[in-house]
Amino acid sequence: MSSITIYHNPQCTTSKKVLHILEQQSISFNIIDYIKNPLNFSQLKILFSKLNINAIDLVRKTSPLYKKFNKHNYPNDKILFELSNNPSYIERPILLKDNVGIIVRPYDKIYNFLDISR
DSSP: OOOEEEEEOTTOHHHHHHHHHHHHTTOOOEEEETTTSOOOHHHHHHHHHTTOSOGGGGBOTTSHHHHHHHTTTOOHHHHHHHHHHOGGGBOSOEEEETTEEEEOOSTTHHHHHHTOOO
């Protein structure tokens, strides 16, 4: 049995959609509200290591951090440190299945990632 975790922002429409799909499919999962309980730098670095992306891809495109970091070649750790201090700028939702994760945008990426039907 796989372990499923969603990093969820309750204010995000896409995050709510993914949460609804998990519930609709009767999939057992853990939920982490990273706005209410922000991830520290170490936790964020561990999560990032499971996503197989560049750190800039973890930054919301509409955030001031994205505008700041996108045009320059900042190290991943610098970006992750800034995100640990500004959790609302983290792209969401993030879904982990065991030790592999994705940013679920668009929301329907969940179907292929979890190998479930619509």
